[in-house]
Amino acid sequence: MSSKVVGILGGGQLGRMFAAAASLLNVKTVILDVGDDAPAKQVLNSPHINGSFKDPSFIQQLAEKVDVLTVEIEHVDVDALRKLRESHPQVEIHPSPETIGIIQDKYRQKLHLQVHLGGANAPLGLFQQIDVTPDDIKRVAAELGLPLMLKRRTLAYDGRGNYVLRSSEPRDITAAIQFLCPNGGGKGELYAEKWVPFIKELAVMVVRGRDGNVASYPAVETVHKDSICHLVWAPFRTANVEQDPFIRANVQRIAQEAIKSFTGAGVFGVELFLLASGEILINEIAPRPHNSGHYTIEACESSQFDNHLRAILGLPLGSTKIKVGAAGMLNILGSNRLIQPQPSKVSFSSDPLIDKLTHVALSTPGATPHLYGKAQSRKGRKMGHITVVGVSDAEVGERMAGLLSALADFEHPTTDSESSSALSSYRPHLHGQSHPHPLISIIMGSDSDLPTMLPAAQILQKHFPSVPFEVTLVSAHRTPLRLVAFAKGAAERGVKVIIAGAGGAAHLPGMVASMTALPVVGVPIDSKSVAGGGGGLSGVDAMWSILQMPRGIPVAAVAINNSTNAALLAVRILSAGNPELVREMEVYQKGLGEEVDRKIGVLGDIGWGNYGKSKI
Template sequence: MIQLHECVPLTRQPVSLYLGARFSRFSLGRRVHITRTFVPTGEKLSASRFTRAPSALVCEASFGSQEISLRRDDFQSHGLPEMVVGVLGGGQLGRMMCQAASQMAIKVIVLDPLEGCPASAVAHEHVIGSFTDNDAIEEFAKRCDVLTVEIEHVDADTLEKLEKRGVDCEPKASTIRIIQDKYLQKVHFARHGIPLPEFTQIDDLESAKRAGELFGYPLMIKSKRLAYDGRGNSVAKSPEELSSAVSALGGYDRGLYVEKYAPFIKELAVIVARGRDSSILCYPVVETIHKENICHIVKAPAYVSWKVRSLATDVACKAISSLEGAGVFAVELFLTGDGQILLNEVAPRPHNSGHHTIESCFTSQFEQHLRAVVGLPLGDPSMKTPAAIMYNLLGEDEGEDGFQLAHKLIGRALRIPGASVHWYDKPEMRKQRKMGHVTLVGPSMGILEARLNTLLSDESLDFHSTARPRVGIIMGSDSDLPVMKEAAKVLNMFEVPYEIRIVSAHRTPELMFRYAKLARERGVQIIIAGAGGAAHLPGMVASLTPLPVIGVPVRASVMDGLDSLLSIVQMPRGVPVATVAVNNATNAGLLSVRMLGVADVDLQSRMSQYQEDTRDEVLAKAEKLEKVGWESYSSAS
């Protein structure tokens, strides 16, 4: 490898700085890395001497009389720097990485022993060879500007040797070495103060029994290496089950450790991107639901409190900050009943919990990984849709029967609004094998859950009948219905799914509490609450839910509705209720449509059309009045 150091005058005062990005290309069969140093304008540069290092030609520049520079046309004048990214592994993660690379004109070549691996059809080139073979990796690395992984079970020793020779590996070999051994991973994160379940190494039955006495049962027994997708984990529910649990993992010689069972209420995950400059960006926290220890469903964002999201993000950032190298990392976490966040494990690559980002985020995890390893600015990780669900297409049967079942599900998925199908094109079908995934995006988690349930059932795909309500219309008594039905008419006009419930703040407080607490989880986005007299319902509901609440004062038999109006509008600070005029549920319906339209272009467009229609209606009336006179106009009315 040839490394050149370019010195370029600065146009501003007064200090030197380094441009972190490096441009690389092939020159006479060797890679050339050019680093540019900026110095104060007016200073002259000279080459004081050149020294030949074993793997690089180094230019040591000093101030003097002789000016030096590199030709400006040595650099690419358009587009991104030409890069070749080598990926160890050609599975589905490599496939989706190649698909993202094509959008940025980054050439990705993959090293994988399987001739028809998922990435082979979309990679710039597929080199057939093992990513655990020293010679294969060394030859492969000669063709790459940067080397990365889509699976951590590679030859870390070879990566370390390559790094010493100047090969650019991201993330670093030290990180791969730590993560591919689950026990070393635990030790590393414990040293850095990351919260973990308690753990210890076991070498024989006696040490396993001592661990059981220390941690209690059930006891998690895990393999140190080659443990993923449910492999390498076993559970002993009692001392008598220790031997069988260990045997299921291949015995003590395989290398085992035990973990105290974490009584979690949810499994969470955070995708973390780390740039070459050690900058870190986190994707939204997601919930992962497993089936037979394999990721089955991912919900984004996770339905947890802001405090839990912040804590999970902090733990994930701290964990990745303790590692070396650039790329995308997945941090899997446990949420316990008392609100603790415990780290389960980390993957040094894109991950199943981040597949939804292809459709749901401004920058997918695969594009982000490429940005990170080649030194481009990290992209925006935030979601561009309110909710997303990823469903793994796992093999339900062997061979052709399994393919038939999968294709049937794909056919149903393709008819679902907001659904995207990813098929990994694996040549062999096996039970519980990851064959593809479906991502659903939409306006709320409740709506997506209903669509997923329909996808997985044999019901007719009638999404109008199965649509989850986006607006909840509630009232304290059926006597309020003549007023509140006007809100329903508006929602019907705009085709917004809704529900109507009688929920009394005074007579059924438990029902009111439950409704307010569960509304968001069910997919409701706005609540319209009508009440008369004391009119406590809107305010009480607003105090229990983070959803926006629109209050409708209902005219009662006394005080002409003024009591209801004053009750609703005089909420204390911190508990807002948007209040419309007495008996004006129509405006409550229209306001809810406008609120939904902030994130729904179709609704916003329909609201604009509604405004134009009402304007045209008024103009037509004005024209008629002017034309026929008030007497004829009145008699016609």
């Protein structure tokens, strides 16, 4: 048993996963929450405290038993924690009551970030405090524009306490006030945010040590549904050639800077908006492990819960590196239906949606369901989640697709749903189409090169259907800026190998190689074979251009016009990250041998004299 005991305010799913991480290190954890069967209490056989974590007397009782105190929820009594520091100076509180106090009031949180992250230049949308009066709201709506986001300063989460005001009509404003402040409301209750026209929501989990050092997990993309976290894709990838390739690094840097500005140790969830311009704005911060970081349990070298424990105990922070190719997470929310479980089969819940998703997850390779053990399922309640890992975004997407289909079937048995639109970019590879999450990018300078490059796409589609690829045009001489954007952004889009076909001066492969760290395979194209091509050099011109790269910038050259071999080489390259492909390539090679065996048979059967004449 560790010499330190940790107390947690709150015994929900975050406490449950935290307690499981603490159990690995045999660190004793005491939970303060109402009841004996809270999710976190189920996974610990120790004397917990049955009481509200909002009640100062119970917090005092908890402090008697522990060395370090932390929270799984920010809506706690900060004054009680501050007083605790006087009455129990030996108990450390992480993160600090001051940090929790700032963060639990979203307006103070924004002010704090504004002060610490560069004032007017801070990565924040415009925001303003408001009085809860129709006049003041109308004034702010005129100032910040419509739609206007009205938010409660405290006790708001999962979209509760938020209201989107779409007009300044008095009855709309009245409706907003009634929704947000059903009992009236005073000056300090609400604030307003200028509407942010984001294209994506991102999140970064940051861990802050007691020494103030921070480390962050990769930025992830989050998808919300009805303002509740629905899906997480990790790591975040830029989606197209034009998108700024440095978004992920910028997001991580902004999130780390934000968390450095607070005091106390622990894991923080930073939610951000990505705008079409590439601008990044901080949305909100949570002073605790966060739903968008659950994937770290299966996908990272140390989980967010492990790191929260390490941070608050003053232990070395764990590696935040992602250890798999890609990961996804789907929240399991309760439905409004209940069934009687059949005793004959294994049932995981009396909520048929939870049971269904769990069973589908158990049939999905790489999927790990987590059920939180909450006694009652309710519509929209977070009842569990499913993490999916895989070698690539494409594999994770395909594995997730079955889960999302099951969800869509349940919610809208006959029509398209939000889920299927969330899924659309993760559909299995359509015949003859570029995959939205390619590992191989096949590029060429002109559509006139396509006939020479097509065999690359064809052999991938036929023999290696699990390998996602794209085919597009990038011309070194006619679209030089697209060349730069393509090369600089390829790795951030998740591409692992680039195949570039080029004839004549054949600059494309070498120029791409000079601006990416990915392996580039060059296919020398005989321009004669290309409509309108020059030539007479049989592709030897392009061959020398592609082959004789200067020391420092390698290109992998294949035989002239042999785009088939370029594709096969790319698959071999991918096997460095997916040993499964070694087996698949061995099967392909065995097939080549068998084809020769067949011809040996024919040659023996009909004789060499007849071989060329018969149709073989």
